[in-house]
Amino acid sequence: MNKKTTVLLVDDDADFLLQEKYELEAEGYEVVIAEGRKKAKEVLKGLKPDIAIVDLMMESPDAGFVLSYEIKKQYPDTPVIMVTAVTSKTGIEFSSITEDEKHWIKADTIFTKPVRTEQLLKEIKRLVK
Amino acid sequence: MKLTSEERLKVIIVDDEEGMCLGAKRIVRDFVVEVNDLGIKVSFDVKYVTRGKEYLDLLEKEKFDITLIDYKLPDCSGLDILEKITKKGYDMIPIMITAYATFEAAVQATKLGAHDFIAKPFTPDELRSSLRKATVHLLLARHARKSEEEKRKLRFQFISILSHELKAPLAAIEGYLNILQKRYETISKEDYDMMLGRSLVRLEGMRKLIFDLLDVTRIESGDKKRNFEEINIEDMAKSSVEMANFEAAKRNIKIELNIKTPVKMHADKGEIEIILNNLITNAVKYNKENGRVDIVLEKNDNKIRIAVSDTGIGLEKEDISRLFEEFVRIKNEHTIGILGSGLGLSTIKKLAKLYGGEVTVQSVVGEGSTFTVELSS
Numbered sequence: 001m002n003k004k005t006t007v008l009l010v011d012d013d014a015d016f017l018l019q020e021k022y023e024l025e026a027e028g029y030e031v032v033i034a035e036g037r038k039k040a041k042e043v044l045k046g047l048k049p050d051i052a053i054v055d056l057m058m059e060s061p062d063a064g065f066v067l068s069y070e071i072k073k074q075y076p077d078t079p080v081i082m083v084t085a086v087t088s089k090t091g092i093e094f095s096s097i098t099e100d101e102k103h104w105i106k107a108d109t110i111f112t113k114p115v116r117t118e119q120l121l122k123e124i125k126r127l128v129k
Numbered sequence: 130m131k132l133t134s135e136e137r138l139k140v141i142i143v144d145d146e147e148g149m150c151l152g153a154k155r156i157v158r159d160f161v162v163e164v165n166d167l168g169i170k171v172s173f174d175v176k177y178v179t180r181g182k183e184y185l186d187l188l189e190k191e192k193f194d195i196t197l198i199d200y201k202l203p204d205c206s207g208l209d210i211l212e213k214i215t216k217k218g219y220d221m222i223p224i225m226i227t228a229y230a231t232f233e234a235a236v237q238a239t240k241l242g243a244h245d246f247i248a249k250p251f252t253p254d255e256l257r258s259s260l261r262k263a264t265v266h267l268l269l270a271r272h273a274r275k276s277e278e279e280k281r282k283l284r285f286q287f288i289s290i291l292s293h294e295l296k297a298p299l300a301a302i303e304g305y306l307n308i309l310q311k312r313y314e315t316i317s318k319e320d321y322d323m324m325l326g327r328s329l330v331r332l333e334g335m336r337k338l339i340f341d342l343l344d345v346t347r348i349e350s351g352d353k354k355r356n357f358e359e360i361n362i363e364d365m366a367k368s369s370v371e372m373a374n375f376e377a378a379k380r381n382i383k384i385e386l387n388i389k390t391p392v393k394m395h396a397d398k399g400e401i402e403i404i405l406n407n408l409i410t411n412a413v414k415y416n417k418e419n420g421r422v423d424i425v426l427e428k429n430d431n432k433i434r435i436a437v438s439d440t441g442i443g444l445e446k447e448d449i450s451r452l453f454e455e456f457v458r459i460k461n462e463h464t465i466g467i468l469g470s471g472l473g474l475s476t477i478k479k480l481a482k483l484y485g486g487e488v489t490v491q492s493v494v495g496e497g498s499t500f501t502v503e504l505s506s
Contacts, residue, residue: 013297013301015305015331016304019307019308022315025315026311
């Protein structure tokens, strides 16, 4: 039997976390959730996720960047999707990622909240081979 | 007001009589104007040109604050220049100088935008007096524009944060409803119950935000009729404690009310209620399980002190400075999951100010905080 794809979901918004967990589980994924960067670090000690979905603004405004960097350092082949409401909060926009930006933002994809579940599912399928 | 800052204004003289220019330059260079209303001490940098065209060319490259223009220039009339620069709308004050001190010339110059009018030959004092008037006028006008601009920015910021704060719970509730609508079989009945519960909690948070917002707008607009009466703060504190006890009991937090002196004051009951409720619910919300809340009420020399201490998470020093700003909520691992509008403390601050008082905080991280509101009765 095929092993289920494990998704690590990290967000400080408990509601978003639960909702995406239910949605992804309904699609047959194994979902591990972590409320913030610190909790995610704990989880990562004992788990190599097949993909991680990380919120940008958590404990600090750049916690997601840092975590994304840490995941890539520990598991270079784990894709990271960054999800952010940063546009409406600060006016900074990361709409499309250039190669240059990809270099310093250690994420494979950046989505702006609100994110539709279908969008996430499509991207997970594309990134996890 | 104490003179707290210094500013240099740039003055340009446009006159074909070089001797006059040099004389005026010397007077202006050594002159100092004190704008007491703004606490600014102003001194001047001076330049002069002898032709109208030269002046207009210079204006393209350089900014000046005050121009002294001769009525009669070799290459054009001072009035023509006045008309041109008024049209361009420079943030600059023009003063007309002329040898022909006629009433008509003065009227015409004023019509074309001259702020003042001095007749040649003028004494150093006449020049200084005109320059002083122009300086005060210029700085006050700039100050008024700046504070208007700041107010607009703050309003805009308030609205944009508010929209975000209202959007967040809506998105959460919408997300749960979407899942509920799909009726996934992978989800248990307990989980569905939990989702309904969370939706209600987020709705409650939204309601609280809207109520806090109404408090803010009522205080800010000044529309609300303030209803002053003799109130007994002890009784009000008791009912605030009773309300907070419901949440406190769930986490075994004890609330103690310590009344040191009888505390009566002439105040608007609704306003004092907002202060007490916000302080006490905060002390419960940010507390630890089995914690304590101590409320001290006292009155000394017409000063009323309400101090609310908790044994909660405490505050980092750098967070305290922004704590009383609107919508500021301290985000860290301890505050995740605690609902709040971020308006309570800013409202308390505004109210305390209305009573000639203030709100202060003392805090130790991990041990707790004490918020003290002082009011003049």
